[in-house]
Amino acid sequence: MEERSSTERRACSLPTPTSISARLPNPHTVALSIFNDDSYFAETASLLLYLDQGSTNVTGALTKNTLTSPSPVVTENLQGTAAVTGTIGVTSDRSFTIAGYVNTSHGKV
Numbered sequence: 001m002e003e004r005s006s007t008e009r010r011a012c013s014l015p016t017p018t019s020i021s022a023r024l025p026n027p028h029t030v031a032l033s034i035f036n037d038d039s040y041f042a043e044t045a046s047l048l049l050y051l052d053q054g055s056t057n058v059t060g061a062l063t064k065n066t067l068t069s070p071s072p073v074v075t076e077n078l079q080g081t082a083a084v085t086g087t088i089g090v091t092s093d094r095s096f097t098i099a100g101y102v103n104t105s106h107g108k109v
Helices: 017-021
Strands: 003-005 059-065 073-079 085-091 095-104
Touching: none
Parallel strands: none
Antiparallel strands: 003 095, 059 095, 073 085
């Protein structure tokens, strides 16, 4: 079980969609969004998959998922009407656990 903070940044590589879908028995959707972005941001993501060469079928389970929607705190300090100046601050702090296991050819991981 591993606990991660949402403030940590992770990077990994994403195989092409064809290589992913060729190995999955059922359709899967992988999506990424930025909370309350109103389409102002472009999102990119990477997905790292490890293949078990010793198994034709790999099973597992998600045993805990405490991830919830973010609740950012927005503070505005704006002045003016025709020309608006000031600052806008956004903070968010989350703690969550996503845990599970995979039954591999080498045992449960």
